[in-house]
Amino acid sequence: MERLLLTLLVFACFLLGLWAMRRSWRRRARSQSAQLPPFPQTPAEPGEELLPANKGLYVSTTTAGDWQDRIVTRGVGLRGRAVLRLYRAGVEIDRAGAPGFFIPRESIVEVKRASGIAGKVMGTNSLIVITWRLGDKELDTGFRGDDLDVYPQWIESLSEREIKGEAQ
The missing domain is CATH 1.20.5 (Single alpha-helices involved in coiled-coils or other helix-helix interfaces)
Structure with a gap:
């Protein structure tokens, strides 16, 4: 008993x-x-894809600079399989089984490799982190691609120089 x-x-x-x-x-x-305002949705006609789709794992979105302050509103707090697509207008994060969202190109502040974000810590810089503005807040969105060799192309394509239109 x-x-x-x-x-x-x-x-x-x-x-x-x-x-x-x-x-x-x-x-x-x-x-x-x-x-936070609502996350942008992918435009009806986003245009052609600039790079091949990058399949992998959407890890999380956090407050910029605070890799543990996870954003959980509107379903973006859950990690899962996703596809990253780059268009001239921005980046689509198409998540399987969860609402996707769109990061407009003019909102992107920085793109870099990182070793950790809320929900995933790796020994190597195997995450691609997009820092972007949503309203008056800056956010970091982390993605772990299946093919790490394409990261330099993604970072170059979203570099500050190209965002401002100085080079294409």
């Missing part, structure tokens, strides 16, 4: 912890919904 009560107590503590995490996640999402 003593063992059964101890097992039930541990199970109840586990369920209480799950409930508290879910409640905290939802409260954070509500708070961020009030602070």
Whole structure:
């Protein structure tokens, strides 16, 4: 009988912890919904793809410079399989089973390789991180591509020089 009560107590503590995490996640999402405007959607006619689609893993979006401050509002807090597509107008993040979003080219501040962002830490610089503006906030969006050899092309294509139209 003593063992059964101890097992039930541990199970109840586990369920209480799950409930508290879910409640905290939802409260954070509500708070961020009030602070951030809606994420841009892919235009109906985005134009031709400038680079081949980059398949991989959408990791997360965080507040720029704070790689642990995950943005969870509007479904962008969950990682999952995704495809990155580059158009002249910007970058589409097409997520499997979750709402995708679009990063307009004029909103992009910086593109770099990184070793970590909320939800994924790697020993090497195997993440591509796009720093961009959404309203008055700067965000970092992390993506881990299946083919790391294409990262230099992506970074070059989204470089500051090309964003301003000085070179194409």
